[in-house]
Amino acid sequence: MSDQPSDTIKDPEDWTTGEEPATGAQLSYLSTLAREAGREVPENLTKAQASSLIDELQQGSDRVSGD
Numbered sequence: 001m002s003d004q005p006s007d008t009i010k011d012p013e014d015w016t017t018g019e020e021p022a023t024g025a026q027l028s029y030l031s032t033l034a035r036e037a038g039r040e041v042p043e044n045l046t047k048a049q050a051s052s053l054i055d056e057l058q059q060g061s062d063r064v065s066g067d
Helices: 024-037 047-059
Strands: none
Touching: 024 047
């Protein structure tokens, strides 16, 4: 892979489908991350909100960070 940043990565808030309901895969992964972090997953998340929350929870997850 290239070390160059990809211009194809968009902020979730800029997604054309970002206001659609979160996918089952997003909610499943969020459930796992939230359980490990001792957090609750809010109801009725959009795809963009779910993606942002996944990013936030991954920051503190041993599962992702490898700490």
